[in-house]
Amino acid sequence: MLIGVPQEIKIGETRVSMTPSLCRRCVTLGAKVLVEKSAGISAGFTDAEYRAAGATIANSARRVWREADLILKVKEPLPAEYGLMRTGQTIFTYLHLAAGAELTKVLLKKRILGIAYETVEATDGSYPLLKPMSQIAGRLSIQIGAYRLQSQLGGSGVLLGGIPGTMPGHVVVIGAGNSGAHAVQMAAGMGARVTVLDLDMRKLEALDIEYRGRVVTLMSNPANIEAEVSDADLLIGAVLIPAAKAPIVVSRNVVKKMRPGSVIVDIAIDQGGCIETIRPTSHENPTYLEHGVVHYAVPNMPALVGRTSTIGLTQATEPFVALLVQKGVERAIAEHRGLAAGVNTRDGKITCEAVSKALGYS
Ligand SMILES: NC(=O)c1ccc[n+]([C@@H]2O[C@H](COP(=O)([O-])OP(=O)(O)OC[C@H]3O[C@@H](n4cnc5c(N)ncnc54)[C@H](O)[C@@H]3O)[C@@H](O)[C@H]2O)c1
Numbered sequence: 001m002l003i004g005v006p007q008e009i010k011i012g013e014t015r016v017s018m019t020p021s022l023c024r025r026c027v028t029l030g031a032k033v034l035v036e037k038s039a040g041i042s043a044g045f046t047d048a049e050y051r052a053a054g055a056t057i058a059n060s061a062r063r064v065w066r067e068a069d070l071i072l073k074v075k076e077p078l079p080a081e082y083g084l085m086r087t088g089q090t091i092f093t094y095l096h097l098a099a100g101a102e103l104t105k106v107l108l109k110k111r112i113l114g115i116a117y118e119t120v121e122a123t124d125g126s127y128p129l130l131k132p133m134s135q136i137a138g139r140l141s142i143q144i145g146a147y148r149l150q151s152q153l154g155g156s157g158v159l160l161g162g163i164p165g166t167m168p169g170h171v172v173v174i175g176a177g178n179s180g181a182h183a184v185q186m187a188a189g190m191g192a193r194v195t196v197l198d199l200d201m202r203k204l205e206a207l208d209i210e211y212r213g214r215v216v217t218l219m220s221n222p223a224n225i226e227a228e229v230s231d232a233d234l235l236i237g238a239v240l241i242p243a244a245k246a247p248i249v250v251s252r253n254v255v256k257k258m259r260p261g262s263v264i265v266d267i268a269i270d271q272g273g274c275i276e277t278i279r280p281t282s283h284e285n286p287t288y289l290e291h292g293v294v295h296y297a298v299p300n301m302p303a304l305v306g307r308t309s310t311i312g313l314t315q316a317t318e319p320f321v322a323l324l325v326q327k328g329v330e331r332a333i334a335e336h337r338g339l340a341a342g343v344n345t346r347d348g349k350i351t352c353e354a355v356s357k358a359l360g361y362s
Contacts, residue, residue, distance in 0.1 A: 001325055002032045004068025006061045007039040010075045012283025012298075014042035014306025017072040017093065019314045020053040022321065027054030031325045036064050043310040065089075070324060074313065075300055082106045090329050092321070094118055094133075096299075097344050098245045098358035099272045107345040113329065119242065119352055120320060120342035127242065129320070129342075131178050132312035134267075137301040138182030138238060141265040142171065142190065144301075145234040148263045148287060148294050155294060156261030158233045161191030168193050172228045174220060174249055174274065175238030176203040179267050183236045188215055195228050225250060230257035237266035237274040244354045246271040252291075260292035269297040 003026055005018045016039050018026075023033050033055040037047060047057045058064050065071065065084035073093035077085065079102075085091070087110050095116035097104045107114045117129035142160070149155035149169065162168035171187040173180045176198035187194045188211060197220040198204055204217035218224045220239075229235055229250055235258070239249055246268040255264070255277045266278045273279070277290045278297045283304070287296050302309035320339055323332045333340045344352040356362040 001030075001328065002034060002067055002069050003321075003325070004058075004064040004071045005033065005035040005039055005055075006064045006071065006073060006081075007036045008074050008303075009061075009078055009080060010300055010303075013075055013300055013303045015074045015300075015303055015310045015313060016040040016043050016045065016306075017074050017314070017317070018321075019043075019310060020045055020049040020055075022314045022318050023050055023053040023055050025318065025322060026325050029322060029325045032056070034058050034064050034067055036061050040310075043306040045310075070329065072317075072321065076100060076103055077106075085110050085112060087111055089113070090115065090324075092117070092317075092324070092342075094270075095344055096270050097350075097352070097355045099270065101359055104345070104350065104355070104359055108348050108350070111348045112345055113343065113347075114345040115333075115339070115342040116344045116352070117317065117342065119344060119354075121338040123338065128338075129313070129316050132316050133302045133309065134178035134238075135182045136305060136309055136312060137267045138179035138184075138236075139186050140301050140304055141179070141183045141236045141238075141267055142186035142192075142234070144296060144304075145171070145236070145263045145265050146190065148265075148296060149233060149261070151261075153294075154261065154287075154289065155263060156233060156259060158261075160187065160234065169233040170195070170231055171234045171236065172232035173197070173236040173238055174225065174229075175236075175240065175268070176200065176207055176217075177238065177240060180236070180238035181207065183238060183267075184211075184215055187234075192234075195232075197224055197228065220249065226254050226257070229254050232258060233262050235262070235264045235275070237264065237268045237278070239268055239274045240271065242354065244271070245358045246274040248274060248276050250275045252276040255293055256291045258291070258293045261294065263294045263296065265296045267301065270299040273297060 090113040151157035160169035350356040
């Protein structure tokens with residue numbers, strides 16, 4: 001099997017889908033690895049390190065896409081890559097097809113076997129390849145929010161932790177899953193007032209026990225959301241309905257009630273976002289102002305910390321990549337239910353029900 005590792009081309013992306021250490025593992029297991037020149041450089045991995053790990057370095061993305069049986073990526077293929085895909089190729093990456101109608105059409109037309117990191121399942125039904133990036137995005141959301149609250153950047157000038165004699169900032173986190181729980185941890189650590197809302201009482205109970213009342217946990221319903229969000233200095237959107245488009249949990253009318261200069265970080269933007277006023281932004285131009293509220297909605301936040309993200313991501317993908325190399329793609333999918341759950345497109349059809357529903361194919 002020849003594994004191709006193209007350089008990521010999404011704006012501001014710094015991650016790479018394979019470290020030299022994962023490369024060495026694949027080569028040891030019998031695969032050939034073709035890495036695009038400088039693909040790892042923004043995550044701190046040089047071509048020399050990949051060569052030493054047994055990879056061949058390709059001068060162009062075109063060559064990687066042309067020769068590889070399996071393309072290993074981080075972000076979903078972008079329009080500039082559509083023409084490079086080879087009919088029948090396997091692509092293992094984040095796909096986020098529920099929010100990607102155009103990409104889905106291309107994958108179907110080219111009969112791509114598209115395995116989406118975000119729907120690969122562990123035996124307990126959790127999403128092991130979503131988890132590390134969600135943890136990073138959750139942690140980052142607070143440092144980004146704290147920075148964007150600064151007066152010179154158009155924020156309200158609230159210091160999240162406050163100082164003695166002042167009211168700390170109010171951080172409201174909607175969604176208490178992987179990203180939400182890590183946002184809560186950072187916000188509480190900074191000394192903010194933290195409220196977290198979810199539909200899943202078990203997640204709220206766990207946070208209540210962990211923080212012994214230092215964090216307010218609330219059921220996610222329209223009344224609680226309106227009351228908390230209208231008082232938030234920093235609102236974090238962290239909900240997920242697996243593989244589906246994110247539900248809108250905060251309406252435009254509620255956003256209008258937020259104080260001027262307050263900040264929204266909608267982590268769920270990669271699934272369409274969970275705030276009515278949100279639209280995707282990029283690392284080049286990460287925020288916009290609407291109703292006086294700063295909106296941040298970068299779909300690839302972990303790229304801000306490319307080194308940590310690359311290591312976190314590839315240690316999660318490694319067992320699945322190793323399986324694909326050892327067994328070959330077809331057998332690996334046939335024998336591993338969790339990996340099979342990652343298959344979103346094959347033979348010109350959508351094979352993931354949630355994606356099919358979200359895009360109106362069923
Ligand atoms: N922007 C980025 O760079 C980035 C990076 C990583 C992950 N993400 C995205 O962040 C989102 C969250 O991922 P996660 O791993 O934390 O998911 P998760 O499944 O661990 O948690 C999601 C939580 O949302 C809750 N939820 C669902 N509907 C809700 C509602 N109406 N109100 C309140 N809570 C609700 C669920 O009960 C669950 O606890 C996903 O869309 C993921 O793709 C984005």
